[in-house]
Amino acid sequence: xxxxxxxxxxxxxxxxxxxxxxxxxxxxxxxxxxxxxxxxxxxxxxxxxxxxxxxxxxxxxxxxxxxxxxxxxxxxxxxxxxxxxxxxxxxxxxxxxxxxxxxxxxxxxxxxxxxxxxxxxxxxxxxxxxxxxxxxxxxxxxxxxxxxxxxxxxxxxxxxxxxxxxxxxxxxxxxxxxxxxxxxxxxxxxxxxxxxxxxxxxxxxxxxxxxxxxxxxx
Amino acid sequence: xxxxxxxxxxxxxxxxxxxxxxxxxxxxxxxxxxxxxxxxxxxxxxxxxxxxxxxxxxxxxxxxxxxxxxxxxxxxxxxxxxxxxxxxxxxxxxxxxxxxxxxxxxxxxxxxxxxxxxxxxxxxxxxxxxxxxxxxxxxxxxxxxxxxxxxxxxxxxxxxxxxxxxxxxxxxxxxxxxxxxxxxxxxxxxxxxxxxxxxxxxxxxxxxxxxxxxxxxx
Numbered sequence: 140x141x142x143x144x145x146x147x148x149x150x151x152x153x154x155x156x157x158x159x160x161x162x163x164x165x166x167x168x169x170x171x172x173x174x175x176x177x178x179x180x181x182x183x184x185x186x187x188x189x190x191x192x193x194x195x196x197x198x199x200x201x202x203x204x205x206x207x208x209x210x211x212x213x214x215x216x217x218x219x220x221x222x223x224x225x226x227x228x229x230x231x232x233x234x235x236x237x238x239x240x241x242x243x244x245x246x247x248x249x250x251x252x253x254x255x256x257x258x259x260x261x262x263x264x265x266x267x268x269x270x271x272x273x274x275x276x277x278x279x280x281x282x283x284x285x286x287x288x289x290x291x292x293x294x295x296x297x298x299x300x301x302x303x304x305x306x307x308x309x310x311x312x313x314x315x316x317x318x319x320x321x322x323x324x325x326x327x328x329x330x331x332x333x334x335x336x337x338x339x340x341x342x343x344x345x346x347x348x349x350x351x352x353x354x355x356x357x
Numbered sequence: 358x359x360x361x362x363x364x365x366x367x368x369x370x371x372x373x374x375x376x377x378x379x380x381x382x383x384x385x386x387x388x389x390x391x392x393x394x395x396x397x398x399x400x401x402x403x404x405x406x407x408x409x410x411x412x413x414x415x416x417x418x419x420x421x422x423x424x425x426x427x428x429x430x431x432x433x434x435x436x437x438x439x440x441x442x443x444x445x446x447x448x449x450x451x452x453x454x455x456x457x458x459x460x461x462x463x464x465x466x467x468x469x470x471x472x473x474x475x476x477x478x479x480x481x482x483x484x485x486x487x488x489x490x491x492x493x494x495x496x497x498x499x500x501x502x503x504x505x506x507x508x509x510x511x512x513x514x515x516x517x518x519x520x521x522x523x524x525x526x527x528x529x530x531x532x533x534x535x536x537x538x539x540x541x542x543x544x545x546x547x548x549x550x551x552x553x554x555x556x557x558x559x560x561x562x563x564x565x566x567x568x569x570x571x572x573x574x575x
Contacts, residue, residue, distance in 0.1 A: 281499055
């Protein structure tokens with residue numbers, strides 16, 4: 140943990156101001172293995188509802204696959220240019236079995252008997268088995284957005300550029316990456332890497348509503 | 358920006374490991390004005406689709422109102438104990454007028470004529486006016502999850518504890534805070550403050566799926 144709050148304070152806001160939705164990446168610049176490990180850790184550590192982590196992160200670095208994905212991402216060139224292209228996918232099956240697996244994971248991680256986790260099991264299971272498939276799919280999709288928000292912020296602190304992408308053709312992405320066979324469906328994506336020196340969007344003033352329009356203080 | 362990537366690297370992962378869904382806050386500890394400003398800045402700087410920011414952040418520090426909200430949050434005591442309770446609300450109206458306001462904001466911020474922004478206008482407007490009300494509401498709700506993910510990460514870097522909450526009774530929250538009159542609907546919430554010394558959840562090992570289950574590398 141940073142011990143000097145003041146330094147952390149300045150650097151995190153600076154990082155968020157530095158960040159922008161990168162429109163043009165420098166394809167020659169790749170994220171180092173050590174930096175990528177930080178981003179992987181961050182994704183793994185993302186909070187999710189009940190801690191259920193009902194998603195998978197598909198990380199594409201293979202250039203041929205990135206090239207193939209461009210058309211499935213509304214022809215956004217960043218997909219091919221970036222260093223790491225991450226697709227956030229929701230698990231198709233979120234059910235009683237998923238909950239059992241999760242409870243087993245808690246038991247194993249914390250070295251407690253499964254029986255002791257019955258209250259947690261019942262709470263999560265009640266939610267999962269009580270929701271309609273549509274609601275569950277949407278709930279699962281929302282969890283990936285927490286991870287997306289977390290990832291973009293952490294990347295910014297490492298001066299790693301990124302561009303989130305909702306503009307993806309889900310069935311096409313799923314077909315190319317064989318996601319259905321892997322039990323998941325793509326939701327949203329994020330290209331990561333380093334801005335091209337001539338990305339004119341890098342120098343534009345950030346557009347945000349003033350705080351008095353964005354916040355209601357009670 | 359942090360110039361020493363190595364330091365940033367360690368501290369951000371440490372912060373995410375330090376963070377947990379706080380179950381018990383110390384009600385005597387309040388977030389300082391300077392730290393809160395960082396969190397406000399972070400929320401304001403959150404990325405959103407098209408940059409449209411179709412949300413409002415309701416920040417409750419009034420103890421009476423926090424107390425009243427507890428019952429509307431499945432009786433979770435953190436609502437009353439925490440320093441700042443943030444409700445992420447989606448704007449009810451996202452339409453051609455919203456897009457016009459946003460385009461005006463871009464024009465003003467970047468000092469460019471509105472006419473020059475026609476391509477952006479048409480793209481955003483096409484999406485907004487082409488989506489069903491249900492899809493638009495869900496899309497708007499998802500944007501608040503990016504801000505939630507960003508907020509939790511930034512708070513962790515400042516050693517500010519937090520607990521996200523999907524367990525809210527939306528109509529009750531909206532009634533108490535008069536959100537419909539303010540043109541928005543609650544989606545998700547987050548309690549922020551400082552953990553109580555005796556919150557037993559603080560010391561539990563974090564439960565995460567191993568990377569080979571969470572990631573698919575291509």
